[in-house]
């Protein structure tokens with residue numbers, strides 16, 4: 001009887017955590033880097049299935065010393081990266097973080113980002129919810145220019 005009750009309570013707690021956020025995170029991956037590269041990036045898509053706007057406000061991973069939310073802007077004819085305070089996902093829409101656009105910028109890499117391996121990622125949202133993700137490391141063909 002006791003183990004059965006434990007299973008039931010675990011199911012309920014998992015459900016209540018999942019119900020906290022109306023954001024679904026999809027197509028998440030980190031960019032593989034050459035050895036000793038100081039930075040990398042994580043790309044993903046954020047799907048807001050709720051009727052309230054929600055913003056991604058912070059991200060963290062044990063694989064990097066610091067994570068910033070970045071966008072890319074044209075400055076004259078040069079693409080430049082800029083840090084942004086939040087990435088807003090309006091109600092019932094989705095936002096893509098992809099090479100050449102919005103991305104999570106990872107500084108002070110703690111491990112080599114080898115293709116086929118995984119890292120842990122925590123995302124913080126403006127509604128106070130948090131999501132933990134396993135992020136696969138992939139090769140990204142598109143070359144990003146880094147102008148900090």
Ligand SMILES: [Cu+2]
Nearest residue numbers: 070081103105
């Ligand atoms: Cu960047």
